[in-house]
Amino acid sequence: MADRTLVRLQDVAARAGVSIATASRMLSDPDYGGRAALRERVLAAAAELGYRANPHARALATSSSTNVGLVVHDVRDSYFAMLSGGVISVAEREDLLVSMVCTYRDPARELEYVKRLIGQRVRALVLAGSAFRDTAHNAAMRAELAAYQESGGSVVSVTRGRDIGHLVQIDNIGGMRGLAGAMVELGHTSFGVVAGPLRLLAVRDRLQGLRQGLKDHGIVLSRDDIVYTDLSREGGLSGAQTLMSRPNPPGCLMTLADVMAFGAMSWLRSNGIAVPDEVSVTGFGGLPAAVDAVPPLATVEIPLERVGETAMDLALRPPSPRHVVEVEGTLARRASAAAPR
Amino acid sequence: MADRTLVRLQDVAARAGVSIATASRMLSDPDYGGRAALRERVLAAAAELGYRANPHARALATSSSTNVGLVVHDVRDSYFAMLSGGVISVAEREDLLVSMVCTYRDPARELEYVKRLIGQRVRALVLAGSAFRDTAHNAAMRAELAAYQESGGSVVSVTRGRDIGHLVQIDNIGGMRGLAGAMVELGHTSFGVVAGPLRLLAVRDRLQGLRQGLKDHGIVLSRDDIVYTDLSREGGLSGAQTLMSRPNPPGCLMTLADVMAFGAMSWLRSNGIAVPDEVSVTGFGGLPAAVDAVPPLATVEIPLERVGETAMDLALRPPSPRHVVEVEGTLARRASAAAPR
């Protein structure tokens, strides 16, 4: 924008009859002493003129901006929308602006955006897109983040996989373990798992927890019990189709995300397979929509908003000492999962 | 962030053995001629050093930033999440960063955020929170936006109510009119409307369209047929309760938003009232979840992502001539609405 309609500090100073140095101090430092009369004149002038400091000039002078970067997979996915809501609400409280980018789970894209956000001199970076299992990519990210942190930036990751910055660790393993155990306790013995791509650490963790939960009760998942699709509604739909079209369909269909469960239930409904009478279905995440699903979706509820708030809170802390906040999920037993007939 | 780990233009220039003026030109203007040898040296130096221009310095020098502001009601609401997805994807394509703020439908908050975003010198402002019927607020907004546009900023509103900047006009009236008409054609004669607060223009428009659609078929809505709640799931839930608890509950429950319909269906389910057998339910918006609702939700589908994309596209255009893009909804006839028994 071609400025010059906007008032500058100089305008305020002139109107108040002080130097810009004084005006600057009065305006930006509430603890600055100074003559009360001057202070009032400056404040009044600023108010009358509708003065707002140019953040770019300020950022340049102080080498510190008032923006934070938020990296998610996709806003359109409720999981990330909820989380973003938490981040944004805390940022607003702190007078910070959130720049949001979507990676669509593409490592190259993630790296590029992180570089861009760092290039933008954001004060903090909240990385909430799932981490990848990709050594080269992780090394590149690490290098980038380390340099950024070195230069004063704050890094917070949601999900493990980066040994740098603060961490909000969602208990994917424990949550899934508990859910799987609950399914066995319900009486299930045959399982079908609709998983996402193994390159996502969240997928690996949830899968591990699931396996563990079954194993706790002596059930071992075989290779064939798992189908790998996309961590999305469509993935859940096609995964359900694959598993349920087999000669011996499972009695309990566990998906790794609520959206996948929605897709699976949609397929089951279209194909006249009753939930939970013929097959139980579970999700993970605890999206608001899970409650309204029919039947209501059994899942692991993650307090996503709180995760976002916590992440943003940590982003405000100095990088050292490093904080790790564990967030546990809550088992939500609902009608989509019941004892097998 | 306390910089100084970051490379500056000066570093690049030094390494390439040119002045910073030349380095600046080579780096920022692809059409700049210059000796090919120099150009290569500069580009190589920048690449080796991992140079990224400080956007604040650049913004200060050019008075133009690379950020756009996006104002929505609440990211957690799918309607706005979908729309934001469209805005963000176009912004990414244009190498722009999106700063998102949530107003939670509070006019004071909206004005404050708009000021803040303008203060941030964003290059464009996409206003996608619903507009209010509040003369004082609108005047203040108008003044703010006019000055902003005057100074070179770009303004795009989604929904009418602001006679400034480009406009993406969602056809709330026509959409609701069509849906209401379809309900009458289905055979419905008694209606209950769960509306949102009248201070929202979108609510007024949808209500007007709804009334019109019924009137087209000779049905007049009475005052008592409408209940005003919140434009949310909870609002829909309580609205359904109010209307269905009457001596003569309506045969068709029309809500002004999909989320409200979800809430309404939840209440109906809890209370053993069958949809659509005992009462038909409709929404507005066309959220992805509407398809998975049970029964699937009859609604007006708004191409929300495209609305977001269009808005961001318009934000890239010069303010004059003023563009107005009409976006129509599509009637989605689904099982939640059927002929009354």
Next chain:
DNA sequence: CTGAAAGCGCTTACAG
């Protein structure tokens, strides 16, 4: 406590 001045890292007339 207050002000003049330097500096933050760029861009862009203005000379050469």
Next chain:
DNA sequence: CTGAAAGCGCTTACAG
């Protein structure tokens, strides 16, 4: 085509 210099709008040592 290239470079020296001014300027964008702030903040902050440094003097007084």
